[in-house]
Amino acid sequence: MAYNLFVDSDVVIDFFTDREPYANPASELFELNEQGNVKLYLSAVSINNIYYIIRRFLGNKKTLDVIEALTEMTEIVGTTKAEIIQALKNDFSDYKDSIQYSSALTIKNLDAIITRNVKDYKNSSIAVMTPLNFLKMKDREES
Numbered sequence: 001m002a003y004n005l006f007v008d009s010d011v012v013i014d015f016f017t018d019r020e021p022y023a024n025p026a027s028e029l030f031e032l033n034e035q036g037n038v039k040l041y042l043s044a045v046s047i048n049n050i051y052y053i054i055r056r057f058l059g060n061k062k063t064l065d066v067i068e069a070l071t072e073m074t075e076i077v078g079t080t081k082a083e084i085i086q087a088l089k090n091d092f093s094d095y096k097d098s099i100q101y102s103s104a105l106t107i108k109n110l111d112a113i114i115t116r117n118v119k120d121y122k123n124s125s126i127a128v129m130t131p132l133n134f135l136k137m138k139d140r141e142e143s
Contacts, residue, residue: 003038003138005029006104007074008097008115009046009053011131016050016066017057022116025131029114032138033073040074041110043103047076049096079103091123101126 007029013019015026032038047067055063070076083102092098097120104113104126112127114134121128129137 002036003111003134004041004107004109005038005134006041006043006077006100006107006110006113006126008100008113008117009042009049010116011114012042012046012050012070013053014116014131016054022131025135028135029131030073041104041107042070042074042076043079043100044076045079045099045103077103077106092120094120097121 011022011026011029014022015030017023029038029040033040047070050070051063051067054066058066079099079102083099083106086102086105087095087098090098090101092101094117097115097117100115101113101121101124104110110126112129112134113121113124114129114131115121116130118128118130
């Protein structure tokens, strides 16, 4: 069974910057995506944040290569006026995460939101878990 996962930008940044101790679970998610066991989704708004942070680690040229690779590895969902307005109505303390959540709501058959900031999504109607918790759950379900 392929899982449909919305990935928050922190997980992507962990993967591309090899941020410890978070890099290995993030890397496993991207490996599962490459194998076709999961399908990763990102919001278009995340791309700006990912670029801004990764550029400090890798420089402009390598970061643009990362962004290009992301467009090939993931499905990128738009963030329209509707999602911005919905984000204003969500009961989230962090508006950026509220926008991410509103974008995730547009994905059919989404299984989970994957983030390190689980507490910021406490009012989510979609399952929310860290990369490590998702991997543990997946292993349990498959054994």
